[in-house]
Amino acid sequence: MATTFDLILKGGTVVNHDGSGVRDVGVTNGRIAAIGDLGRASAGETIDCTGLHILPGVVDSQVHFREPGLEHKEDLESGSRAAVLGGVTTVFEMPNTNPLTTSEATLADKVSRATARMHCDFAFWVGGTRDNAGDVAELERLPGAAGIKVFMGSSTGDLLVEDDEGVASILRNTRRRAAFHSEDEFRLRERQNLRVENDPSSHPIWRDEIAALQCTERLVRIARQERARIHVLHISTAEEITFLEQHKDVATCEATPHHLTMSADDYARLGTLLQMNPPVRAARHRDGIWHGISQGIVDVLGSDHAPHTLTEKAKPYPASPSGMTGVQTLVPIMLDHVNAGRLTLERFVDLSSHGPNRIFGMARKGRIAAGYDADFTVVDLKRKQTITNAQAGSKAGWTPYDGKKVTGWPVGTIVRGIRVMWEAEITTPSQGRAVEFSEAVVK
Numbered sequence: 001m002a003t004t005f006d007l008i009l010k011g012g013t014v015v016n017h018d019g020s021g022v023r024d025v026g027v028t029n030g031r032i033a034a035i036g037d038l039g040r041a042s043a044g045e046t047i048d049c050t051g052l053h054i055l056p057g058v059v060d061s062q063v064h065f066r067e068p069g070l071e072h073k074e075d076l077e078s079g080s081r082a083a084v085l086g087g088v089t090t091v092f093e094m095p096n097t098n099p100l101t102t103s104e105a106t107l108a109d110k111v112s113r114a115t116a117r118m119h120c121d122f123a124f125w126v127g128g129t130r131d132n133a134g135d136v137a138e139l140e141r142l143p144g145a146a147g148i149k150v151f152m153g154s155s156t157g158d159l160l161v162e163d164d165e166g167v168a169s170i171l172r173n174t175r176r177r178a179a180f181h182s183e184d185e186f187r188l189r190e191r192q193n194l195r196v197e198n199d200p201s202s203h204p205i206w207r208d209e210i211a212a213l214q215c216t217e218r219l220v221r222i223a224r225q226e227r228a229r230i231h232v233l234h235i236s237t238a239e240e241i242t243f244l245e246q247h248k249d250v251a252t253c254e255a256t257p258h259h260l261t262m263s264a265d266d267y268a269r270l271g272t273l274l275q276m277n278p279p280v281r282a283a284r285h286r287d288g289i290w291h292g293i294s295q296g297i298v299d300v301l302g303s304d305h306a307p308h309t310l311t312e313k314a315k316p317y318p319a320s321p322s323g324m325t326g327v328q329t330l331v332p333i334m335l336d337h338v339n340a341g342r343l344t345l346e347r348f349v350d351l352s353s354h355g356p357n358r359i360f361g362m363a364r365k366g367r368i369a370a371g372y373d374a375d376f377t378v379v380d381l382k383r384k385q386t387i388t389n390a391q392a393g394s395k396a397g398w399t400p401y402d403g404k405k406v407t408g409w410p411v412g413t414i415v416r417g418i419r420v421m422w423e424a425e426i427t428t429p430s431q432g433r434a435v436e437f438s439e440a441v442v443k
Contacts, residue, residue, distance in 0.1 A: 005033060005043040007417050009376065012049025015349050016056065016368040025054060027374040030416035035368065047419065049378060052411055053345065056353035056368050057089030057375025061146070061360065062179075062233055062254065062302030063327050065091075067113060069098025074307045074395050076110075079327065080118035080432060082305070082393035084421040086328035087410025089120050089375040090356075090365060090435060092146040092302075095127035096159050102127040104142060111144035111434055118432030119420055120413070121365075121375070125149035125179060127159045133169040140176045144434035146360065147176045147231075152215050153183025153207075153277070160185065164222055171228035176439050177252065177359060179231040182240075183207060183278055184215040200317040201267035204279035209237040212278050216240050223250045231359065234259065234304050236278035238288020245297050252299040252359045255289050255351075257326060257333040258400065262286070272313050272320040273400050276304070293343055293351070300355035301348075303330045307396035325394050329387060329401050335379060335408025345381070363436040378412035385409045391424070 005026035014023045014035065024038035034041075065079035076093075083091055093110070095101035101110060101124055110124045123146035126139045136148050150170055151159045161167055162185035171178060188211055196202035216232055220243075223230045232253040235241060244253050258276065263283040266274050274280055292298040306323030313320055334352070338345050357366025364372045387401040413421035420428045 003034070003038070003041045005038070005041060006045070007374070008038055008041060008043040008046045009049050009054055010046055012052045012054040012378065014054045014368055015345055017354065020346065025368065025376070027417040030374055031364070032368060032370050032372050032374050034370065047412070051380070053379050053381055054368070055349055055377040055379060056366055057415065058087055058331055058352045058377045059090045059356040059362070059366060060088045060303050060305070060327050060330055061092040061300055061356050062094065063091045063305040064094045064096065064307070064323070066307065067097060068109070072395070073309060076114050076118050077430065078393065078395045079305065080120045080122070080430070081426065082325070082328040084119045084413040084415070084426065085391070085393040085424065087331040087377040087379065087413050088327055089377060089413055089415045090122065091120055091327065092123045092125060095125050095149055096151070100127050100159060101125070102129055102132050104139065107139070107142055107145060114432055115434065116432065117430050119426065119430045120415055121433050121435055123435040123437070128161065128170040128178065129159065130161060130166050130169065133173060136170055136173045137175055140174060141440045145440065148174055148178040150178060151181040152219065153181055153185050153188055153211070162186065164218060167219065168222050168226055171223060171226040171230070174228055176361070177229040177231050179233055180219055182212060182215040182219055182232050184211045184218070187211040187214060195318045198316045200272045200275050200320070201264060203275055203317070204264055204281045207277065207279050209239060209281065209285065212237045213239045213243065216243060220247045220251055233302065234278060235289055235292065235298065236281055236285060238285050238291070241288050241292035241297055245295070248297070253292070253297070254300045254302045255293060255298045256302055256304050257330050258324065259289055260286060260293070260337065261333055262400070270400055272315070272317055273324060273398070275317065275320055275322050276306070276324060277322040290342060293347070298351065299359050301330065301334065301351045303327045307394050309396060310398055324400050325392065325396050325398065328391070328393055329399055331377065331379065331410045332385065332387060332406045332408060333401065335381065336406035339381065339407040361438040363438050365435060374414060374417035376412070376414040377410060378414065379408060380411050381408050383407070383409040
């Protein structure tokens, strides 16, 4: 008996938890309704995906879209435009805006700003502070909340909880997995004199690997003490990978494309455009993070998209701000690594879709399965393309990968059954919604 769907993705290679194979996917009311041979079915819209791979929608669980307060760098519309141009269907946005996202009111304001204005679906991290430590159990369950985020090392913005008791007071009250920027603020303060004027290559000397490892060791100890779950963002050192291998019961971790692709050798070419917190380091650390990918120690990928204008980045180091764009290039950079044999396509899907679903408890996202949201990243694994500044959807208008040739490219972005991007064109007005989380909807 013939069946009718709203949308059928026809003839693509579906990559999912049960492997890869040529299958059709049927969508009804924004959800996946059937997977398999749908040759006898009909649909309001059919997309021919022959020769393409259909991945579960890519989730970027660490972006800074700068709204409210810093909209000259980025805003929720422009940042999400960059996301869907890069094949990303869902983002988790960070709390270091102005005002900081640290209360029910500031979170609700962001959700309101984002709804039907962002091109992709979204959630917002709520900043953990000494002042709201007693409220985090309620804050992390609010609509649109990705969880609690804590900065243990100073970065862009005013959120900082550097001491053990301050961190413990937050973790004592969390029930969901809390995320951390893990650099030891005390060591950073001691080593500020190691920054060399107008030399961004001194950035990883100042913010050294010991500052990262010391903080992550402290964080795991506090998490065990408070019986809490933690997520270590943007791992930047080989030593942290070795350490976290022994603590997977309490700690998950994230790797970024820039820490997997670049090394300290690139400061000579990119200067302050490469300046990030935590820094891009010597090649041995890049290799160590790849070891974490191959051994399954790394759980998710995040771009840490943190845009600044070129004028701001042109300031002489250390007056230059830390941060680079990344949400639009996450998929092509990682597909290039897939084609180079550094990871399988299935492992990329695990890191970019299944991983966020698993560790953050996303409801109905992260898998191609009946009943899940019809979020898909459609890619051409064989397409050769050059990344350029001119492609940027971000207000910042630049990428550290300008001029880089890659193999593998996002062709389409489908969010809840709506084709929002196809062949580098935004095809549907923005209809983004807040992500739901299992731990927030179940009492």
